[in-house]
């Protein structure tokens with residue numbers, strides 16, 4: 050089995066949070082009645098990601114590719130079948146402890162569902178402060194501080210509101226403030242803007258960018274919108290059918306995608322600047338995760354499929370500085386990978402990360 | 411049928427595939443005039459659609475963009491009289507101009523808002539078909555796709571025998587890239603993309619002149635979305651129907667629509683050819699909305715979106731509803747509601763005080779119209795194999 054270590058972030062710095070070889074499958078029921086039988090659904094297969102302080106890592110992929118599962122595995126909400134989660138380089142226990150929770154917080158897609166409607170904003174923010182014994186004594190002041198950090202100004206106007214009195218964007222800011230209450234160093238944000246109105250999404254993305262820059266938070270940004278990933282993230286990793294297929298600095302990934310699946314995603318994404326309608330690089334849909342295809346999971350749709358792709362999972366190859374892809378197309382003698390043998394590349398992905406990438410200021 | 415003041419509102423049509431009268435393309439097929447829709451009555455009424463004028467040209471794709479709650483679905487559903495209570499149409503007319511008969515004799519125009527149930531039934535599906543966001547809700551979960559086609563064709567094409575109905579249904583599925591075997595499937599046995607294709611095939615079954623597409627691909631992944639939209643546009647080129655394509659994704663409309671209308675807080679605020687709207691918007695809200703979609707190429711830079719958030723329809727600001735979020739708002743904007751009116755020397759309409767009277771629009775909103783619109787070519791449709799979605 051091939052190990053996909055798509056980690057362009059590797060450097061001298063220790064990642065704040067790291068997942069190594071995370072694998073998760075679910076037993077699901079097929080059919081009903083007499084024919085009922087349980088089959089294994091391979092939700093996430095051997096995934097490694099590193100979240101660095103002061104950086105946003107985006108996970109993109111189609112519905113069902115395993116993005117949410119990865120976030121939940123990293124949050125220790127879901128237990129992996131195999132693989133480890135490391136905080137500051139140290140393995141953490143399988144269960145989500147309070148100590149871990151104080152470091153690693155999640156933000157969910159639906160700001161409507163994630164805030165209890167009967168409580169005022171003040172209550173939502175004070176509770177985690179009290180539970181984790183933060184800001185003992187001056188909880189009120191700490192609540193106002195939190196509101197200010199997520200740009201709900203002036204804070205006193207928002208503290209006594211109920212969730213239904215807030216707009217979607219304001220509610221998502223409250224949800225982020227609540228996650229920030231325990232002073233985490235990692236935010237795992239699962240589609241934090243996809244339910245918001247188009248005109249207020251950038252405000253929330255900019256808030257995440259500011260938290261990264263001002264407070265050096267390590268952020269995982271899960272999205273199916275590759276344009277917003279390019280906008281916000283330092284690094285993008287692309288998932289297909291439960292596996293990582295490509296990882297690179299954002300601009301490098303979107304400007305020169307190396308994996309045929311990433312190329313397909315980019316050719317399909319809306320782009321008003323396009324002069325002509327694109328020819329889709331491939332058609333069809335992702336495979337069933339109950340019986341994923343052998344070899345490269347993308348091979349039934351891949352326009353470049355070769356014989357070897359159907360038999361053997363491709364190794365991870367460094368295609369340029371910090372840019373890695375799992376695809377046989379990029380395997381040749383210069384990669385140190387022998388065709389057909391499937392060993393991992395000898396050149397490990399480079400430590401260089403953001404030198405060539407210019408962030409949104 | 412010609413209505414004064416209408417001809418200059420519709421831009422010249424794109425050439426159609428052979429077999430259709432190209433001279434007719436661009437003529438109005440559906441005209442919405444002064445449409446008003448409320449939810450509820452009296453003081454509690456929410457004005458979800460206020461005084462909307464919109465013309466759909468024959469064979470054209472008209473995009474309707476706007477944020478959630480701006481009234482897009484309400485406008486479309488009211489226009490074809492499918493509004494559910496507590497929605498009430500409080501004014502306006504919706505004129506449907508049927509295709510002229512083959513002998514060139516003009517067919518009579520029909521006001522859908524004044525039509526009786528019987529007349530509406532004759533027009534819905536056969537002349538105006540609808541595809542909604544969730545095909546799962548629109549398809550009957552307990553019958554096969556084949557049975558649903560059969561019922562539709564048996565009702566509207568009584569002359570067709572059972573075998574011909576089945577053949578026609580199979581042809582329709584092939585048209586949208588599915589195999590006729592799928593007629594035996596139940597909706598829940600198909601992926602979201604396939605169900606949406608089946609819905610489109612059903613909408614095409616009676617060769618309608620107008621398709622209303624309300625977020626037809628919003629629930630789907632980008633790859634499936636593009637496959638389906640490409641197919642739809644190819645079918646439009648071949649079959650010549652007109653489409654009202656509703657979505658909140660303005661960037662998608664720039665690629666797929668001929669013209670785009672932008673809605674805000676229940677009103678139509680700007681309407682222009684897609685390329686003009688994208689390259690040279692005239693309305694501050696459109697300008698802001700275009701800057702909400704980060705680009706896929708070039709330098710990355712910080713973008714600000716639009717300050718504030720969309721208004722609550724129960725508590726609309728006076729004057730232009732966008733004024734609390736508008737960086738160019740003037741005193742007049744806080745008092746008077748701007749009406750959608752044609753702009754001199756330009757094939758477009760805008761509802762904004764910056765373009766009226768002595769006001770001067772900022773340079774951002776005065777960019778020259780792009781010279782040529784992009785050529786649109788019909789993608790080749792490969793019906794040889796079933797798509798996986």
Ligand SMILES: Nc1ncnc2c1ncn2[C@@H]1O[C@H](COP(=O)(O)OP(=O)(O)OP(=O)(O)O)[C@@H](O)[C@H]1O
Pocket residue numbers: 075076077090091092110111112113114115116117118119273338
């Ligand atoms: N608790 C569960 N039980 C069974 N299957 C599950 C469970 N959670 C996730 N799955 C399956 O695992 C796969 C990956 O799901 P996941 O939610 O991680 O995808 P995703 O990329 O987040 O998709 P989306 O974009 O739709 O949110 C899917 O096939 C899903 O049906």
Ligand SMILES: Nc1ncnc2c1ncn2[C@@H]1O[C@H](COP(=O)(O)OP(=O)(O)OP(=O)(O)O)[C@@H](O)[C@H]1O
Pocket residue numbers: 449450456458476477478479480481482483484485495496497658723
């Ligand atoms: N049944 C109803 N009762 C009261 N108000 C309603 C009802 N249905 C819709 N509305 C209101 O009418 C307005 C327009 O709704 P509509 O569904 O037409 O918007 P839309 O532009 O289609 O939005 P979306 O993009 O979310 O589909 C909204 O503000 C909504 O709150």
Ligand code: SF4
Pocket residue numbers: 308309310345346347348349351352353354355358363375376377378
């Ligand atoms: S490994 Fe082969 S099938 Fe997979 S993406 Fe690369 S070329 Fe295509």
Ligand code: SF4
Pocket residue numbers: 693694695730731732733734736737738739740743748761762763764
């Ligand atoms: S009418 Fe006034 S407030 Fe409304 S968009 Fe134009 S300038 Fe802005």
Ligand SMILES: [Mg+2]
Pocket residue numbers: 116117118
């Ligand atoms: Mg998810």
Ligand SMILES: [Mg+2]
Pocket residue numbers: 482483484624
């Ligand atoms: Mg709608």
